[in-house]
Amino acid sequence: MLLTLLTFAITRLKQFQFFNKILHVEESSSLCSLPPEWHVKLSLEKKIRKILFVGDVHGCHDELNELLEKAGVYESDDIIVIFVGDVCNKGPKSIETVRLIRQLGSMAYSVRGNHEQAVLYRLKQFNQMAELPKNYSWITELSPEERLFFERLPFTISIPLLNVIVVHAGLVPGVKLLDQKPRSMINMRNYVHEKLSGSKNIDDGLRWGSQWPGPQFVIFGHDARRLLQKYRHAIGLDTGCLYGLKLTGYMLNVDDENPLQNGKFISVDAHSAYARG
Ligand SMILES: [Mn+2]
Numbered sequence: 121m122l123l124t125l126l127t128f129a130i131t132r133l134k135q136f137q138f139f140n141k142i143l144h145v146e147e148s149s150s151l152c153s154l155p156p157e158w159h160v161k162l163s164l165e166k167k168i169r170k171i172l173f174v175g176d177v178h179g180c181h182d183e184l185n186e187l188l189e190k191a192g193v194y195e196s197d198d199i200i201v202i203f204v205g206d207v208c209n210k211g212p213k214s215i216e217t218v219r220l221i222r223q224l225g226s227m228a229y230s231v232r233g234n235h236e237q238a239v240l241y242r243l244k245q246f247n248q249m250a251e252l253p254k255n256y257s258w259i260t261e262l263s264p265e266e267r268l269f270f271e272r273l274p275f276t277i278s279i280p281l282l283n284v285i286v287v288h289a290g291l292v293p294g295v296k297l298l299d300q301k302p303r304s305m306i307n308m309r310n311y312v313h314e315k316l317s318g319s320k321n322i323d324d325g326l327r328w329g330s331q332w333p334g335p336q337f338v339i340f341g342h343d344a345r346r347l348l349q350k351y352r353h354a355i356g357l358d359t360g361c362l363y364g365l366k367l368t369g370y371m372l373n374v375d376d377e378n379p380l381q382n383g384k385f386i387s388v389d390a391h392s393a394y395a396r397g
Contacts, residue, residue, distance in 0.1 A: 151302050153240040153271055155232065159297060160274040162229065164281060164374065169198040171279070172386075173286065173370045175357030176204065176233070176341040178394075179211030181220060183367040186388045191371055193227070199371075202277060204341035204357055205233025205288035205306070208258075211362050211394045215258045218266055232273035233288040233342065234306040239270055275305045282372075282379055283335060289342040290328040292318045309343050322346075329354035337380045339370065344397065348385070364393025 164171075172191050177184050193199050207221060207230060208214035221228050230236075242256045252259070262270075276297065277286045285291070290308040291300055294316065301318075308318025312325035319325055322345065332338055334353035341358040343349065348368060349356030361367035367390065372383035 151237060152244050154302065155272055155274050157272075157274050158302075159276045159278065160229075162277055162279050164200070164279065167198050168200055169374050170196075170200075171282075171372050171374065172199055172201045173339045173355075173357060173372075174201060174203045175359055175368045176206040176344065176362070177208075177211070177217055177367065178206055178235070178362040179208050179214035179217050180361045180367055180390065180394065181211075181213035181216040183361050183388050183390055184217060184220060187367050187369055187386065188224075190388060191369055191386050193224070197227075199227065201228045202286050202339075203228070203230035204286060204339060205231045205273070206235045206341060206358075207233070208239065209235040209255070212392075215261055218262070218269070222266065222269060229277055230273055231277055231286050231288050232275055232306060236270055236273050237306055243267060243270070275300070275302055278336075282337070282374070284337045284339060284380060286339045288340065289320075290318055290340055291332065291338055292316070293328065293331045293333055307342075309346075329356055359387060360397065361390045362395050363397040364390045366390060 172193060174187065188194060193201060201224060203221065207217055221230065239259055242252055242259055246252055246260060275287065278284065285297070288306050290304065292304055293311055304318035307320045308328055309322050310319045310325040311328035311331045312319050318328060327346065327349065329349050329351045332351065332354045338354040340354065340356050343356050344358045344360040344363060346356065347359050355370060357368050357370060359366040359368040366387040368385055368387040370383045371386055372379040376382050
């Protein structure tokens with residue numbers, strides 16, 4: 121009797137896992153080139169004392185260069201820079217921005233934004249000899265290594281030491297990191313409680329960051345209309361550089377007693393309004 125029950129339970133568990141797998145594949149099937157590692161964990165090298173998180177750059181290369189200068193990134197080897205994604209597209213200098221980030225080598229990391237996901241989709245089209253829209257012509261100049269950079273961008277980067285998670289758009293409150301859907305991680309702006317899901321529509325539900333319960337602290341971008349967002353357990357860094365406003369970073373000191381709460385915002389003004397909001 122006990123054995124029968126046990127066998128039954130194991131069979132059901134296996135079925136459940138099987139269906140769960142199918143659901144996951146279905147959910148992501150329309151997104152091409154999923155990363156080899158969805159969630160990257162970063163352990164900090166001993167010499168690293170500061171972390172600069174950078175909001176959506178969208179090809180604003182000159183402003184990024186200024187921000188990195190202002191934050192002292194070029195003259196120190198104890199700072200790492202983590203981008204919240206959407207480093208390219210819509211703005212003036214996408215390829216230059218990608219190259220600047222890659223020049224920082226192992227000092228720079230980025231998560232995948234909806235625009236990096238779109239680049240991967242266009243690269244696939246380009247490989248199939250399809251004609252690209254004009255605003256994607258820059259991707260034809262990417263080297264194989266630069267393409268690999270896009271392919272490897274994870275959906276999240278966590279730093280366990282600081283209990284912080286970086287994601288482009290957001291995380292659905294109440295859902296474990298491993299169960300978060302790619303589409304929400306790169307697109308959501310709001311949390312719709314009735315549906316227990318994320319939405320990119322800002323009239324649908326509430327700002328997800330305001331609903332995020334912690335304990336992990338989340339740093340995100342993707343929401344230029346709301347500019348800087350500060351919550352108890354989340355910070356939104358997209359301050360609309362693309363639209364002529366500011367490029368913003370958040371610098372924290374690893375040795376600080378309360379690094380996430382005591383970080384400093386550093387920003388530079390956009391040189392121009394490159395797109396209309
Ligand atoms: Mn975005």
